[in-house]
Amino acid sequence: MTFRHGRPLAAYYYLPRTEGQRSHRSRRMEPGLVVDFDEQDRPIGVEITAPTLLTLDAFNHALTTLGLEAVGDAELAPLRAA
Structure with missing residues (x-):
């Protein structure tokens, strides 16, 4: 996370x-x-350019579009804590 x-x-x-x-x-x-x-052409990372606006649904939509598994809210908890 960058501040x-x-x-x-x-x-x-x-x-x-x-x-x-x-x-x-x-x-x-x-x-x-x-x-x-x-x-x-394999996904290796996701840059989150607007961490305060990111929703779990939007993040999971991106992951599943890439053929990856959706994540739970705990994965994005550090963003919420910031």
Whole structure:
């Protein structure tokens, strides 16, 4: 989580990846979400550009669109605490 003037500015949600995997390209998805993909076009992480506006439904929609499992509210709890 990155803060500016005491407010959350951005966060990053790491997806399962192998050692050495790097971002090759990015794609905007839900408002406030940017997904990073490796060279084989596998999602490796999600940049959360508007953490205070993110909903669990929007985040899970992005994950399931990518073929990943939805997460529970506990996964985003650090965003709520900020």
